[in-house]
Structure formats: structure tokens, C-alpha cells
Amino acid sequence: xxxxxxxxxxxxxxxxxxxxxxxxxxxxxxxxxxxxxxxxxxxxxxxxxxxxxxxxxxxxxxxxxxxxxxxxxxxxxxxxxxxxxxxxxxxxxxxxxxxxxxxxxxxxxxxxxxxxxxxxxxxxxxxxxxxxxxxxxxxxxxxxxxxxxxxxxxxxxxxxxxxxxxxxxxxxxxxxxxxxxxxxx
Amino acid sequence: xxxxxxxxxxxxxxxxxxxxxxxxxxxxxxxxxxxxxxxxxxxxxxxxxxxxxxxxxxxxxxxxxxxxxxxxxxxxxxxxxxxxxxxxxxxxxxxxxxxxxxxxxxxxxxxxxxxxxxxxxxxxxxxxxxxxxxxxxxxxxxxxxxxxxxxxxxxxxxxxxxxxxxxxxxxxxxxxxxxxxxxxxxxxxxxxxxxxxxxxxxxxxxxxxxxxxxxxxxxxxxxxxxxxxxxxxxxxxxxxxxxxxxxxxxxxxxxxxxxxxxxxxxxxxxxxxxxxxxxxxxxxxxxxxxxxxxxxxxxxxxxxxxxxxxxxxxxxxxxxxxxxxxxxxxxxxxxxxxxxxxxxxxxxxxxxxxxxxxxxxxxxxxxxxxxxxxxxx
Numbered sequence: 001x002x003x004x005x006x007x008x009x010x011x012x013x014x015x016x017x018x019x020x021x022x023x024x025x026x027x028x029x030x031x032x033x034x035x036x037x038x039x040x041x042x043x044x045x046x047x048x049x050x051x052x053x054x055x056x057x058x059x060x061x062x063x064x065x066x067x068x069x070x071x072x073x074x075x076x077x078x079x080x081x082x083x084x085x086x087x088x089x090x091x092x093x094x095x096x097x098x099x100x101x102x103x104x105x106x107x108x109x110x111x112x113x114x115x116x117x118x119x120x121x122x123x124x125x126x127x128x129x130x131x132x133x134x135x136x137x138x139x140x141x142x143x144x145x146x147x148x149x150x151x152x153x154x155x156x157x158x159x160x161x162x163x164x165x166x167x168x169x170x171x172x173x174x175x176x177x178x179x180x181x182x183x184x185x
Numbered sequence: 186x187x188x189x190x191x192x193x194x195x196x197x198x199x200x201x202x203x204x205x206x207x208x209x210x211x212x213x214x215x216x217x218x219x220x221x222x223x224x225x226x227x228x229x230x231x232x233x234x235x236x237x238x239x240x241x242x243x244x245x246x247x248x249x250x251x252x253x254x255x256x257x258x259x260x261x262x263x264x265x266x267x268x269x270x271x272x273x274x275x276x277x278x279x280x281x282x283x284x285x286x287x288x289x290x291x292x293x294x295x296x297x298x299x300x301x302x303x304x305x306x307x308x309x310x311x312x313x314x315x316x317x318x319x320x321x322x323x324x325x326x327x328x329x330x331x332x333x334x335x336x337x338x339x340x341x342x343x344x345x346x347x348x349x350x351x352x353x354x355x356x357x358x359x360x361x362x363x364x365x366x367x368x369x370x371x372x373x374x375x376x377x378x379x380x381x382x383x384x385x386x387x388x389x390x391x392x393x394x395x396x397x398x399x400x401x402x403x404x405x406x407x408x409x410x411x412x413x414x415x416x417x418x419x420x421x422x423x424x425x426x427x428x429x430x431x432x433x434x435x436x437x438x439x440x441x442x443x444x445x446x447x448x449x450x451x452x453x454x455x456x457x458x459x460x461x462x463x464x465x466x467x468x469x470x471x472x473x474x475x476x477x478x479x480x481x482x483x484x485x486x487x488x489x490x491x492x493x494x495x496x497x498x499x500x501x502x503x504x505x506x507x508x509x510x511x512x513x514x515x516x517x518x519x520x521x522x523x524x525x526x527x528x529x530x531x532x533x534x535x536x537x538x539x540x541x542x543x544x545x546x547x548x549x550x551x552x553x554x555x556x557x558x559x560x561x562x
Contacts, residue, residue: 140326140420165330167289 002053012048050090062088092151222558234549235294243276248297380411380429426467473516498525
């Protein structure tokens with residue numbers, strides 16, 4: 001779940017329903033996107049598994065079984081989909097004036113042979129979706145990942161992640177990015 | 186008389202005659218069972234013993250089904266937490282401590298083994314996990330994942346990954362990767378022929394674990410799947426082999442596993458009344474067929490290795506089987522001891538044998554809620 005600067009509440013719902021719901025800060029229903037049924041069109045969802053809201057009030061959804069992320073506006077109207085960053089299990093948006101988005105292409109066990117070693121990475125992107133870089137790979141031994149399920153990025157250079165299959169939390173220190181793309185979203 | 190004669194001939198070293206020693210006429214090995222081999226605090230009990238193992242200091246570890254039950258509702262398996270416990274005893278059998286109390290993967294004890302570095306490896310049959318603990322008892326890494334207890338309706342991959350575990354065909358292929366992984370969470374994550382399981386560490390009722398000299402890991406997987414899975418020492422999947430059946434290289438189930446000093450893999454295929462022997466890469470070498478329901482096996486460490494095999498009796502039958510065989514690695518029986526029963530020196534469905542010392546065995550029983558310490562003479 002997440003909140004926008006006005007305190008509106010957004011929930012990804014979830015495993016059986018396939019929707020994102022918006023409530024006002026007092027908990028009254030405002031809007032939803034998706035439905036109880038899974039779908040793969042823009043604005044449809046299939047296992048919305050993670051959700052974050054940026055400072056503009058845009059809602060970012062990890063649309064897991066559709067192997068993508070969706071960005072929605074504050075009224076839950078779809079803006080776009082991001083399909084090149086793997087299976088969206090979770091994402092994190094750092095706070096502050098210059099926000100970053102972290103996407104986790106978590107490596108679910110049961111992936112076909114050969115792909116396991118090619119997933120699991122976490123992408124860091126500008127709020128316009130421009131990927132700055134990636135880090136991490138799957139593995140049983142730290143610093144490997146075993147299905148990252150949740151990210152904390154309160155400090156965008158210090159990512160704390162929780163793993164489903166290794167029963168552990170790891171803290172990653174990211175070296176400051178030497179070059180930033182010029183502004184101009 | 187016939188037994189004595191055959192034994193005498195075997196001692197003469199005639200290989201062809203030696204292999205004629207069979208389950209029926211193999212010589213008896215004299216043995217004792219220590220009374221009160223383990224002493225527990227007043228408020229701790231053993232239940233069905235899945236595994237027993239010793240470390241290099243002689244400490245004894247017992248993984249036992251105790252406390253709360255697991256239960257099944259139709260094809261779903263809602264798990265009750267904390268159904269099994271891991272206890273440590275000193276070399277004199279005195280209770281030392283409990284390890285892993287409340288850990289997420291302890292449901293239904295299958296086995297505990299200790300590797301050459303004294304790490305503890307706990308195999309849980311219904312969590313479908315192999316958990317590596319360091320000698321201090323902290324988790325090092327995990328293979329497999331406990332299935333979630335409630336299936337998600339209407340999910341892609343759900344039917345395939347449901348209660349039948351590894352039988353689903355859509356476990357994960359090509360672009361279906363995300364679905365395969367997701368759907369599989371609801372139960373076993375399947376793929377391939379019946380019982381073959383998915384690739385990697387996706388287990389369905391694993392039973393046992395063993396290592397070669399390089400530290401590669403071999404998992405007996407098991408009773409839902411029917412395969413052997415090999416991993417590097419860091420837990421990276423290497424390969425797996427086997428599926429359900431009774432042909433060469435197939436298993437009714439893989440009930441126990443051991444690796445000899447040369448890296449050969451001995452997979453106990455109890456339901457097919459045999460042990461199959463593979464090389465380190467899973468190429469079939471031979472089978473050992475004269476030991477009945479091989480439910481627990483153990484190969485002694487060091488040179489001149491021997492193997493112990495339990496022809497375990499069914500839990501509800503004391504009039505069948507129950508004896509343990511001592512054999513050379515070529516399958517030649519050296520002798521046998523014990524029988525099914527409830528008294529000392531009798532066995533109630535042996536599920537574990539520790540043979541760190543060739544003539545001092547620890548034997549874990551499902552039927553009798555106990556561990557026996559045996560001295561062979």
C-alpha cells in the first residue's frame with residue numbers, strides 16, 4: 001500500500017482480486033482500476049503485488065504475473081506500462097525532491113532452467129523511468145538474492161531488502177551515481 | 186548350517202559365491218542396544234524420529250516429529266506451525282539444547298545429517314525444504330521453499346501446481362516463467378514427467394541429503410517427486426535425474442541417499458526394493474536388490490567403507506522385515522541384525538542410521554519414538 005501527499009490511501013489487491021483501490025484519508029472508497037478478474041490490457045492487472053506512490057501522486061504498481069509495472073495517475077488512469085524490467089514483484093520510490101524508483105525483477109523459484117541466473121536484479125531509475133543502473137543477482141549465499149519481496153529505499157543509496165526464500169534481510173550500500181542524466185523529463 | 190557354509194565360502198573370498206549371500210541366508214551380527222541411550226528433561230519427549238546424526242565431537246542430533254500435527258484438507262495442506270523439533274545431546278546422550286525452535290521450515294521431520302565441517306542439514310518432508318545450519322545452530326542457507334498453505338484460486342499455473350505437487354506440467358517454461366513461479370507457490374511447483382519435479386530446488390516431500398568430497402549437495406526428492414537433485418556447495422542447481430517408475434533410473438520414491446568417497450551416489454528406492462547406484466553426474470552404474478525396503482542407508486566415512494541398510498518394516502506390521510544389513514559397497518552382504526518389534530534390539534520402522542563409527546550406530550525409529558545406540562560385535 002501507499003499514500004499520496006494528500007494522505008489518500010492506495011492498496012494493491014492482490015492475489016484473488018486484481019485491482020488497485022483508492023480511498024481518501026478517512027478510508028472512504030474513491031476509485032479502483034482493474035477488477036476481480038485478471039487481465040493484461042493497460043489498466044488491467046494480474047496479481048498486483050506491490051505499490052508505491054510518488055510525490056506527484058502517481059501510483060506505481062508491480063503487475064507481477066503480467067511481467068510488468070504500470071504507472072497510474074492519481075485517479076488511477078493508466079499512464080504507461082514498463083515491460084523491460086522483468087517480473088514486477090515489488091518496487092520502491094525514494095522520498096525527497098529528487099525521487100528514484102527501484103524495481104525488483106525477483107527470481108521466483110520454478111523459473112525455467114537457465115533463466116534463474118539471469119533474473120533477480122534490482123533496477124534503479126529516475127522518476128521518468130530512465131534506468132540508471134542495476135545491481136544484484138540470485139544466489140543462496142549473500143550477496144545473492146532469493147526472491148526479493150520488499151524494498152526499503154528511504155535513503156536511495158542504502159537499500160534494505162527482504163527475501164522470501166532465504167529468510168533474511170540484506171542491506172545494500174549503493175555507490176553514488178557519478179553522472180546523472182540532465183533534467184528534462 | 187547352510188548359513189554357516191555360505192558364510193565360510195564368502196570368507197574364502199570367492200567373489201561369485203560371496204554375492205550369493207542374500208537377505209535370507211546372510212549371517213547374523215551380534216549386537217547390543219544401550220538402555221536409555223538418550224536422557225531428556227522431564228518435559229521434553231521424542232516423537233516419531235525422522236533423523237539422528239552425530240558430529241565430529243560425538244554430539245547427537247535428533248530431528249523428531251513431536252508436538253502438533255500436520256493436517257490435510259482435500260488437496261490443500263494447511264500446516265500447523267512447529268510440528269517437529271531438533272534436539273542436541275552430548276556424546277553421553279544427555280540433552281544439551283534445542284535448535285531452531287519455531288523456525289519456519291520445521292513441520293514434519295524427515296532427516297538430519299551432519300557434514301564433514303559439522304554443519305547440520307535438516308530435511309523436512311512437508312516443508313519440502315533442506316535447511317543448512319552452521320555448527321552453532323544458525324541458518325546458513327536454504328534449499329526449497331515451504332508451500333503456502335492456502336491456494337490462490339484462479340491463478341495461472343494453479344491447477345498444475347496444486348495439491349498433486351510436482352505433477353503439473355506447466356511448472357515453468359519460456360515466457361511462462363512468472364506464472365510458473367507464481368502458480369507454483371500454491372503447492373508443489375511441477376514440470377516434466379510424473380514425479381520428475383521441476384528443476385532447481387523445487388522439492389516435493391524430500392527425504393534426505395548427502396555430499397561428495399567437493400561439497401556438492403545431493404538431495405533425495407523424494408516421495409512427491411521421485412528424483413535426485415544435485416547442487417554445488419553454494420546451493421546452485423547443477424542437475425537432477427529420475428522420475429517415478431520402476432525402470433532403471435526411475436524411482437518409486439527416493440527414501441534415503443548416501444555418497445561414497447569416490448563420489449558415487451546411492452539412492453535408496455525402497456518402494457522398488459532396491460538401491461540404485463549412480464556416478465557423480467547421475468549416470469546409472471548398478472543396483473543392489475537384496476535388501477528389501479531400503480528406507481534408511483548410511484555409508485561409513487574414511488577408507489574401507491561399508492554401508493548399512495534398513496529393510497524397514499511398515500509402521501503397522503511387526504511381522505515383516507525390520508532387519509538392518511551391513512554390506513560392502515559392491516552390494517555384498519556382510520551380515521544382518523535385528524528384527525521388527527518394540528523392545529530394545531528390535532526396530533519399529535527405522536528411518537535413520539548414523540554410522541560415523543562403523544560398530545557404533547545410532548538408529549532412529551518412526552514407530553517406537555526413540556533412538557537406539559547399537560554396538561556391533
